[in-house]
Amino acid sequence: MSDLLYVNGGNPLKGTITVRGAKNFVSKAMVASVLGETPSELRNVPQIRDVNVVTGLLELHGVRVDSDPVAGTLRLDPRDVESAHVADIDAHAGSSRIPILFCGPLLHRLGEAFIPDLGGCHIGDRPINYHLDILRQFGAVVDKREQGIHIRAPRGLHGTKVELPYPSVGATEQLLLTAVRADGVTELSNAAIEPEIMDLIAVLQKMGAVISVDTDRVIRVEGVDRLVGFRHTALADRIEAASWASAALATAGDVYVKGATQPEMMTFLNTFRKVGGEFEVDDEGIRFYHPGGDLNAIVLETDVHPGFMTDWQQPLVVALTQAKGLSIVHETVYENRFGFTDALRGMGATIQVYKECLGGRPCRFGQRNFHHSAVISGPTPLAAAEIEVPDLRGGFSHLIAALTAKGTSTVRGISLIDRGYEHFQEKLSALGAEVGRD
Template sequence: MVDGLLQVEGGRPLTGEITVRGAKNLVPKAMVAALLGSTPSVLRNVPLIRDVDVVSGLLTLHGVSIEHDRTEGILTLDPSRVETAHVADIDAHAGSSRIPILFCGPLLHRLGEAFIPDLGGCRIGDRPIDFHLDILRQFGASVDKLQAGIRLTAPDGLNGTVIDLPYPSVGATEQTLLTAVRAHGLTELRGAAVEPEIMDLVDILQKMGAIISVDTDRTIHVEGVEELGGYNHAALPDRIETASWASAALATRGDVFVRGAHQSHMTTFLNIFRKVGGAFDVRDDGIRFYHSGGDLRSIVVETNVHPGFMTDWQQPLVVALTQAEGLSIVHETVYENRFGFTKALRKMGATIQVYRECLGGTECRFGQRNFYHSAVVSGPTPLTGADIVVPDLRGGFSHLIAALAAQGTSRVEGVNLIDRGYESFMSKLAALDADVTRLA
């Protein structure tokens, strides 16, 4: 059975206006944070994406009452009757989502136990949950690996600890924050991730009554409290979706106004966008991205943790780089296996070579591990329509951009994956005058 099939007639500029709402990398975590409160929470600017539905289902299974105003994008979450969910139900609702691992800290505080099924997710690299389990053990949780998943218990509660991350993992930082805020005593997290979505989660937890400080050296201090209340918060806009539409405007020689986009979250991307030859106008209510009319320029870019160039920005940008003059180099340092999507671009006419070496100017942790984590893009090369299959969320949207930029007809299969992180993307394509038809 085809899991979402689009027919794309490419070769026409994307022009018009779309709106981005809350970040996929923040909203599900903010929903989980509501478990920690003794009173209801209100989350605003919530996008209509599949991950929100998955987390809503999991929270409901655990006894959280949820009201969702889908038109206004407002969630009201009441955790006053939290209880243990059945293993089979959790497994059925979670699907391939990795979000259940973040339920553990809050559930251990509320119930003294938690269960997570086998976890899936986008296959873009090794994403072990060992970091998470080690962190929970350091707080005092007992971890038992069962055939159906992992059971955690903490009948005597959790205690603050010192955690030193070998890499500033976003997921591990979220796990620590969601667990530390109600642990007994002090927690010190060294080498923390400091992405805008992490800072927004810190703001939410502080609104709930948490005591958290963030130092300039990536150290976060948390003083545990006995009780937290609910929150009222508007999620920060999705900077990944914003960059994706910006890259689509560039690749198709278009002009797209992204309502809701914030400059402060996009600084590094905007610099690269301008260096390539894109143009943008920052307004109070969003950012206009457009092709300036000249030749695009090749660049050298390395992905990195914040405040570096975000890994989720590189895949859409690579499509635009196929239309730039000369050789562009992209060095991926966050995920070791994120250039698989370029196979489809080569099928469409792009000239892209991938290498095991660190080609960006600095060595990274993948340099000695035999991973294809650098790419050289030679352009400009005309793209032609083709039949392609979506590999993962961000790579899939990049394939869609390529199909929009290509001359001729493309059939893009597996687009249901895109629903995980791009709200109403079909309606937005229509608003931008794209010629796209959903076949299945």
């Protein structure tokens, strides 16, 4: 299928679509299944490329994966886990950053793990040093080789105390997946506490883990000798839901997102309302719509949970190009997340990026040479253009911009969006968008 999408924009999105389980949780729960001695079942699984990548990695390591994509269920049987060939793992290297999270489970099951070079979206510095340092603190021996990183645990893994310099989601996941079967007690300070982390903790607790989360971002894990499989329904993808909400706002539309849930989205919903959007919550999902009239400019700062999620920022920025006045967005999570605004400026948006911390408190990027604040002046009509998708969330934002613009845009690199948005082209069509591939 062509990696190019034609979008004839300028019409409001209206209709109903469904979101399933969170990309940022489902893949981690799949990895967690390796820790169990019996099979696991995961429900509400979306059909996205990241799930396919992790499925391939699991199968390389001897895990039997039975999938029912229509029902959204996975059955994962890890009883025959084995080492995979370096070349086979390396074939997946550019597809995902998930391989680093296999380390803890594989060290517990096999005593060793091999991690190839890591891929993912190029939105800023995502060092794996946090991960490797954590593994070393548990007692792992890390050997960096030409093809990747070989990790062993000749004396087993032992509980430790870790304090993160920043509440990294990936580092917190690494610690959880390693600590649950390590000998002794592990304590993590300054942990990430995103809803996807809490759902992973729920899965591990179902497997037999002993994990407590304190109000001061401290997670304590008492290692156990044995874990079993789990049965779990994944929480909804709050990023995808917010992306469709922003698309409804930018196009003056009305989109009902079945499967979206309020508790994980409260911070987004508050901001959505401040901008001038309206929403209605019921037992099946959330309706997002533009009520008419002018949208409001806002001052916004991204932050770790329970703050405004960085992955919500890019889609909302497109909607802010249609708001009246000057909006300020200060990005504090990833230092290089405003590269996507180049394409928006090419479509007629008035956006300036700055190295200073604008509109909020100073952040860790304030003394470094990164454009991490943006000022958006609106409303500005957007014109159709030829667009190259830079990364997953930026790519969906460009898609929203193309839907908002009058005329036919050409969006290249559309397969990147498949990583995290299930059947997005079919959903666009269901909302009345005029889109097509060659």
